[in-house]
Amino acid sequence: xxxxCVGYTDTRKQCQLSNAILLExxxxxxxxxxxxxxxxxxxxxxxxxxxxACKIIHxxxxxxxxxxxxxAGR
Numbered sequence: 001x002x003x004x005c006v007g008y009t010d011t012r013k014q015c016q017l018s019n020a021i022l023l024e025x026x027x028x029x030x031x032x033x034x035x036x037x038x039x040x041x042x043x044x045x046x047x048x049x050x051x052x053a054c055k056i057i058h059x060x061x062x063x064x065x066x067x068x069x070x071x072a073g074r
């Protein structure tokens with residue numbers, strides 16, 4: 001009977017230790033996910049700015065006098 005109690009206590013301690021390690025790893029994963037979400041937001045903002053810049057450049061090309069200024073790629 002005493003051996004069973006000792007075994008149970010050891011198993012419980014191991015489970016508590018495992019749970020603590022898993023919780024720590026879960027927190028690490030959450031930090032990575034949060035960082036990725038922030039990165040995604042930043043990339044979306046950069047993409048929008050690049051789209052705006054492309055639109056502005058395209059609009060400016062429409063006002064160029066043909067033959068005087070050669071637009072790259074045309």
